Amino acid sequence: MSIASMTGFARTSGAVGEFLWTWELKSVNGRSLDVRCRVPQGFEALDGIVRQTAAELLKRGNLTVNLNVDEAAARGRLSVNRGALDQIMSLIAEMQGKVAGSPPSIDGILGLKGVLELETPPVSEEVLTQRQQAVEIGLRQAMTELGAMRRVEGTRLAGIVLAHLDEVERLRVAAAASAGAQPANIRLRLEDQLKQLMPEGIPVDPDRLIQELAIIAGRADVREEIDRLAAHVEAARDLIKKGGAVGRKLDFLCQEFNREANTLCSKAADLALTNLGIELKAAIEQLREQIQNIE
Numbered sequence: 001m002s003i004a005s006m007t008g009f010a011r012t013s014g015a016v017g018e019f020l021w022t023w024e025l026k027s028v029n030g031r032s033l034d035v036r037c038r039v040p041q042g043f044e045a046l047d048g049i050v051r052q053t054a055a056e057l058l059k060r061g062n063l064t065v066n067l068n069v070d071e072a073a074a075r076g077r078l079s080v081n082r083g084a085l086d087q088i089m090s091l092i093a094e095m096q097g098k099v100a101g102s103p104p105s106i107d108g109i110l111g112l113k114g115v116l117e118l119e120t121p122p123v124s125e126e127v128l129t130q131r132q133q134a135v136e137i138g139l140r141q142a143m144t145e146l147g148a149m150r151r152v153e154g155t156r157l158a159g160i161v162l163a164h165l166d167e168v169e170r171l172r173v174a175a176a177a178s179a180g181a182q183p184a185n186i187r188l189r190l191e192d193q194l195k196q197l198m199p200e201g202i203p204v205d206p207d208r209l210i211q212e213l214a215i216i217a218g219r220a221d222v223r224e225e226i227d228r229l230a231a232h233v234e235a236a237r238d239l240i241k242k243g244g245a246v247g248r249k250l251d252f253l254c255q256e257f258n259r260e261a262n263t264l265c266s267k268a269a270d271l272a273l274t275n276l277g278i279e280l281k282a283a284i285e286q287l288r289e290q291i292q293n294i295e
């Protein structure tokens with residue numbers, strides 16, 4: 001199963017006679033599947049079908065669905081209401097000579113309410129059913145195309161995420177090999193610091209000194225964080241390989257990556273290890289930005 005992005009766009013259109021329809025679908029990042037549907041008057045029943053189809057084919061993302069329709073016949077044709085026109089013309093003839101004023105113009109008469117009417121031909125139930133079926137088929141086609149586009153983008157994202165994971169692993173290995181991460185070096189540095197701090201001639205209990213050095217060295221030991229980072233890298237690679245809707249799990253792993261990197265920086269006892277920790281945090285942030293796009 002492949003990785004899918006939450007970003008995509010699809011458009012499908014078709015016609016049934018003079019009836020034209022177009023679906024436009026756009027999806028962006030989201031914590032869950034959020035569908036917003038806009039359909040013309042008379043097509044409200046499609047809202048439920050849109051949500052059901054989206055739930056079948058998508059897992060996460062903010063999805064906007066628009067249906068636009070155009071029917072040439074629905075625009076109708078103008079016709080003259082002869083009865084209303086005859087009444088108006090009779091009134092005009094009756095009023096001539098009684099009321100001063102210019103005679104009414106043709107466009108003025110036609111502009112009177114009720115003189116011109118818009119006639120729209122009726123649509124049979126059979127034709128309405130054909131239109132409904134065509135629009136529903138177009139919806140599923142658009143959803144399928146949107147899903148395909150999201151998977152194509154997901155394949156590209158998977159390569160980018162794996163490259164960021166490689167960078168995290170490189171920095172992790174460098175941190176593990178740095179002098180500041182070696183227990184022996186930590187102990188020697190602490191002993192040297194103790195010699196500088198303790199005045200000569202003051203007796204020190206060797207057992208207590210060893211105990212305190214062990215505690216301080218343990219607090220400065222970053223091997224546990226480095227080992228956990230290795231496990232997180234492996235887990236993230238396994239999720240990418242597994243595919244499917246793994247975005248939430250990868251996002252959780254990024255939180256764990258950050259936690260280990262922050263602890264490593266706080267424990268770092270020399271500048272070299274601190275700099276590696278900062279680089280590690282930057283690489284993890286770049287990884288997180290890409291993971292935010294994965295379904």
